[in-house]
Amino acid sequence: xxxxxxxxxxxxxxxxxxxxxxxxxxxxxxxxxxxxxxxxxxxxxxxxxxxxxxxxxxxxxxxxxxxxxxxxxxxxxxxxxxxxxxxxxxxxxxxxxxxxxxxxxxxxxxxxxxxxxxxxxxxxxxxxxxxxxxxxxxxxxxxxxxxxxxxxxxxxxxxxxxxx
Numbered sequence: 001x002x003x004x005x006x007x008x009x010x011x012x013x014x015x016x017x018x019x020x021x022x023x024x025x026x027x028x029x030x031x032x033x034x035x036x037x038x039x040x041x042x043x044x045x046x047x048x049x050x051x052x053x054x055x056x057x058x059x060x061x062x063x064x065x066x067x068x069x070x071x072x073x074x075x076x077x078x079x080x081x082x083x084x085x086x087x088x089x090x091x092x093x094x095x096x097x098x099x100x101x102x103x104x105x106x107x108x109x110x111x112x113x114x115x116x117x118x119x120x121x122x123x124x125x126x127x128x129x130x131x132x133x134x135x136x137x138x139x140x141x142x143x144x145x146x147x148x149x150x151x152x153x154x155x156x157x158x159x160x161x162x163x164x
Contacts, residue, residue: 002128
């Protein structure tokens, strides 16, 4: 079982909200070497802009932040690597009273629904690897997965029969 799991993803073009549950330690500082592994695997994370209370760089932030915040940045990085154009933005929030302990909301704006969903799912695998719960995902394969989702056609919703 991974320290981070996706409870739900709600996406429309330009906006995605993922409900993410963390079981175990919430912060990256509880996982020795996590920041170094993240930056060595995805060095472009260091170039991200990160609006945080202490004005820390993304590289410094990775050393002691919430796991879903890492998921947010990894998803944005994968979208960028897959060639998604435009202004990509993310935000990670939590309200443990409302949603329950360990439940976070990760929002991505600026990407079509299907590649954003693929990026969040791939990012969850990366965070699972960073916490030592899952096998290391291959960056090239995960980027290809997001790129493929960019060109996929979303099936039309099918009407469900009503019960009478």
